[in-house]
Amino acid sequence: MEQDYLNKIEKVSIPDSLLEGIKNKIETKRITEKRNGNYALVFAFALLFVNAGTLTTYNNTKNSNKANQEVNPFSINESTFIGYE
Amino acid sequence: MKNEKQFLEIYNEFSQLVYNLSLSYLQNIEDSKEATQDVFVKIHTKLEGFNNKSSLKTWIYRITINHCLDVIKSKNRKYRLFFTRENEDYDSKDFNHPGAKLESKEEMEKIFREINKLPEKQKTALILKTIEGIPQKEIATVMKMNEKAVESLLTRARKKLKEKL
Structure with missing residues (x-):
């Protein structure tokens, strides 16, 4: 029964629009992908700068x-020896 | 530019096929229009990567079928999110097939409601064979199966429909 009905389905022409x-x-899609690509580029550069900044710091x-750890002999003053007498 | 020309040729040759196949799966004009547009956007994107391993027609069939099945899954997921009753899918409530004649519309709706309940592969085999009228050998190529497996899917699908209708 279903075969008879399904065979009767007519092909529909495609709408013009x-x-x-x-x-x-x-x-x-092209614009979105381009924008996403730009965002990715900006993000990558931002990450690079942040990393560079962190490294420098x-x-x-x-x-x-x-x-600070190196002892400068010229900076030793009298107060350094207080308590050693 | 060459690609655009090629794309237009493909559109002119296959748009009707894609639209009618979408209608067979989705049974709704608006959803089928949307699906046809999305399928051609996919074709446009993937055209450069098409490697002629299968024929262009087979490739387009596969893209359309996969896209329609994804649309149905996504609609059912959304529907179940709000209405939690099992075995009730959104797509069975939205019948609007322009190829169905008015006098047989009610019967057709009943048949499609049962077709929609079939497992994906049985549904695909049945639609391609009975509605699209594709030879079994071509269906086997589209579904990446051998002919016997397609035959078995068709037998099971028809048996289930017979029981329900």
């Missing part, structure tokens, strides 16, 4: 710590 809709969707801190 469809191609225009497809072109619009393709264009929208780390290096500066490391150098400054190292410098």
